[in-house]
Amino acid sequence: MKPIIPRPASLVAAVALLLTxxxxxxxxxxxxxxxxxxxxxxxxxxxxxxxxxxxKIVDRKTPRRIFVLTVDIARPLTLDVALxxxxxPARARTSRIAKRAGALAAVNGDFFTLAGAPLHAFLQxxxxxxxxxxxxxxxxxxxxxxxxxxxxxAQLTTARFGTGPPWTIDRWNDGxxxxxxxxxxxxxxxxxxxxxxxxxxxxxxxxxxxAPSPAGDGFEQAFTVEQRGCFEASLPTSGGVVLSAVxxxxxxxxVLSLVPGSGVTLRWTLGFANVWDAIGGGPVLVSDGVDxxxxxxxxxxxxxPRTGVGVRADGKLLLxxxxxxxxxxxxxxxxxxxxxxxxKLGATGAMNLDGGxxxxxxxxxxxxxxxxxxxxxxxxxxxxxxxxPDPGEPS
Numbered sequence: 099m100k101p102i103i104p105r106p107a108s109l110v111a112a113v114a115l116l117l118t119x120x121x122x123x124x125x126x127x128x129x130x131x132x133x134x135x136x137x138x139x140x141x142x143x144x145x146x147x148x149x150x151x152x153x154k155i156v157d158r159k160t161p162r163r164i165f166v167l168t169v170d171i172a173r174p175l176t177l178d179v180a181l182x183x184x185x186x187p188a189r190a191r192t193s194r195i196a197k198r199a200g201a202l203a204a205v206n207g208d209f210f211t212l213a214g215a216p217l218h219a220f221l222q223x224x225x226x227x228x229x230x231x232x233x234x235x236x237x238x239x240x241x242x243x244x245x246x247x248x249x250x251x252a253q254l255t256t257a258r259f260g261t262g263p264p265w266t267i268d269r270w271n272d273g274x275x276x277x278x279x280x281x282x283x284x285x286x287x288x289x290x291x292x293x294x295x296x297x298x299x300x301x302x303x304x305x306x307x308x309a310p311s312p313a314g315d316g317f318e319q320a321f322t323v324e325q326r327g328c329f330e331a332s333l334p335t336s337g338g339v340v341l342s343a344v345x346x347x348x349x350x351x352x353v354l355s356l357v358p359g360s361g362v363t364l365r366w367t368l369g370f371a372n373v374w375d376a377i378g379g380g381p382v383l384v385s386d387g388v389d390x391x392x393x394x395x396x397x398x399x400x401x402x403p404r405t406g407v408g409v410r411a412d413g414k415l416l417l418x419x420x421x422x423x424x425x426x427x428x429x430x431x432x433x434x435x436x437x438x439x440x441x442k443l444g445a446t447g448a449m450n451l452d453g454g455x456x457x458x459x460x461x462x463x464x465x466x467x468x469x470x471x472x473x474x475x476x477x478x479x480x481x482x483x484x485x486x487p488d489p490g491e492p493s
Contacts, residue, residue, distance in 0.1 A: 138157065152166070167418075174485070186291060189214045191475075197463060204460045207379075207481050224491065228287070228291070230272060233253075236377065255365065257282075267280050270282045271287035275294070281343070298354055301326070301339075318363055326353060381433070384445050386446060402423065403469070404436045407449055421468050
């Protein structure tokens with residue numbers, strides 16, 4: 099018979115304490131699960147400039163990589179939009195657009211046509227670059243930086259001759275006029291949208307700088323009629339504006355009624371108060387702090403690289419890029435997932451911009467994400483963060 103060896107009381111107490119600890123503390127497996135969660139999700143934030151931070155969020159489980167610029171425009175920072183070049187067509191890498199503008203940071207902007215034009219209406223430093231038959235949604239920040247807009251633009255351009263009623267200009271650097279239309283062409287239209295051949299046209303030269311309209315919801319400029327008539331060749335836009343209409347239409351008679359040497363006032367607006375810059379996109383992702391994507395059907399609704407812009411309740415702006423189409427790196431986000439990302443970042447409003455291979459974020463000249471094309475795509479527009487006031491606008 100094996101002898102029974104008595105244990106010291108201290109040893110018995112130690113064993114009892116150990117059993118109690120195991121019963122009430124997290125298990126080793128629980129600790130490993132917590133560590134796995136922590137290692138699967140990480141967040142890194144860096145201050146780029148006073149009022150501007152860059153955040154990288156990594157979700158290795160999905161996997162998904164999210165890049166966020168938070169912009170406090172109450173600081174000496176300005177959110178701006180820029181065309182890729184001086185005139186249409188215009189395409190350049192986002193980093194190139196940012197460098198040309200002296201921006202601290204940038205993301206790609208609106209969707210664009212293969213020809214090299216923004217898909218939607220575009221307003222830059224008060225100048226209307228183009229209208230568009232694709233309405234979409236526009237994002238704009240008021241010049242006093244007190245209000246932010248995510249809504250369809252009310253594209254309205256007019257010409258007033260003397261004290262008569264205004265004429266509607268149906269297109270602005272947006273292709274030749276159709277029957278029943280008057281189209282306007284400016285130097286910004288470049289070679290992509292020149293005045294048409296075999297049209298009845300009038301060439302206008304500015305007689306004063308453009309300025310905000312009295313109502314504060316657009317801009318206007320005074321011109322003098324230099325010439326008008328029906329021409330086989332197109333009139334040059336250099337230094338002025340050309341109005342054109344299809345011959346033998348009522349609109350052509352309107353154009354021909356302009357008297358050389360007389361005055362004409364052109365007015366343009368997207369319907370936004372005190373706004374000098376506006377860029378298109380869509381759909382709206384978040385409104386009043388709620389996902390408003392609704393039913394989304396089509397390949398563009400699935401998981402893709404994404405770029406978007408949003409605003410928080412405190413007025414700070416969010417520029418967000420999500421990498422995608424890279425299974426072991428980042429799968430992207432659906433429209434609803436993208437709205438959810440903005441909501442988690444505190445957005446009360448947000449809008450989708452061009453995504454896919456266009457999705458790019460640049461900070462101090464460095465590309466922060468991994469574009470799905472393997473390199474930066476040449477895009478037509480960009481959203482910029484400037485280190486101070488916009489030099490293209492009056493103070």
